[in-house]
Amino acid sequence: DIVMTQSPDSLAVSLGERATINCKSSQSVLYSSNNKNYLGWYQQKPGQPPKLLIYWASTRESGVPDRFSGSGSGTDFTLTISSLQAEDVAVYYCHQHYSIPFTFGPGTKVDIK
Amino acid sequence: EVQLLESGGGLVQPGGSLRLSCAASGFTFSGYAMSWVRQAPGKGLEWVSVISYSGGETYYADSVKGRFTISRDNSKSTLYLQMNSLRAEDTAVYFCTKGGGTSCYSSMGYWGQGTLVTVSS
Numbered sequence: 001d002i003v004m005t006q007s008p009d010s011l012a013v014s015l016g017e018r019a020t021i022n023c024k025s026s027q028s029v030l031y032s033s034n035n036k037n038y039l040g041w042y043q044q045k046p047g048q049p050p051k052l053l054i055y056w057a058s059t060r061e062s063g064v065p066d067r068f069s070g071s072g073s074g075t076d077f078t079l080t081i082s083s084l085q086a087e088d089v090a091v092y093y094c095h096q097h098y099s100i101p102f103t104f105g106p107g108t109k110v111d112i113k
Numbered sequence: 114e115v116q117l118l119e120s121g122g123g124l125v126q127p128g129g130s131l132r133l134s135c136a137a138s139g140f141t142f143s144g145y146a147m148s149w150v151r152q153a154p155g156k157g158l159e160w161v162s163v164i165s166y167s168g169g170e171t172y173y174a175d176s177v178k179g180r181f182t183i184s185r186d187n188s189k190s191t192l193y194l195q196m197n198s199l200r201a202e203d204t205a206v207y208f209c210t211k212g213g214g215t216s217c218y219s220s221m222g223y224w225g226q227g228t229l230v231t232v233s234s
Binding site for chain 2 (some may be wrong): 033052103
């Protein structure tokens with residue numbers, strides 16, 4: 001199974017400042033035949049279902065603010081919130097859908113400092 | 114507008130069975146893989162199962178293999194999860210999710226609100 005790890009477990013950032021979340025997979029999730037990383041990022045606010053923010057590691061889902069960006073390839077990935085807003089308080093999960101069983105990272109909780 | 118409405122959750126005794134349903138609307142259901150993902154109270158997300166657009170491929174997490182069965186009825190735009198031999202550790206909110214296309218190997222662009230399954234005596 002591919003194990004997903006995230007760091008940090010939690011972080012507190014001032015409004016308007018940058019938040020960076022890291023995700024690492026135990027094996028590469030880059031599919032060589034199409035050069036796509038099978039890695040997504042999800043945001044979950046309290047009492048709500050998760051919401052897809054980023055797919056293929058760096059493609060922003062329609063309607064997601066451009067302050068959210070994803071980067072990385074292979075085994076190391078990053079979700080960046082360039083200017084944290086109050087509505088971004090949530091838990092963020094990375095997810096690999098490269099090999100079954102699909103797996104999620106443990107989540108990173110983002111709060112306002 | 115894509116909508117996924119789960120139902121069928123509730124309280125069940127250990128060893129019991131439950132069938133979850135997910136009624137889909139707002140898209141061509143038969144054109145997309147669908148998944149179930151669960152979240153135990155206060156915990157993270159756990160992928161449970163995925164089914165291809167046609168129903169011809171199904172895959173499961175090791176934790177539910179042999180006990181849970183995913184299926185779909187494309188004529189009714191409905192996804193199912195039959196859960197047998199339920200254990201306390203199956204207690205969770207179960208989310209129905211829509212894949213990005215026909216392939217099982219896609220991200221999950223839409224999620225239902227979830228249905229709570231509680232396994233307890």
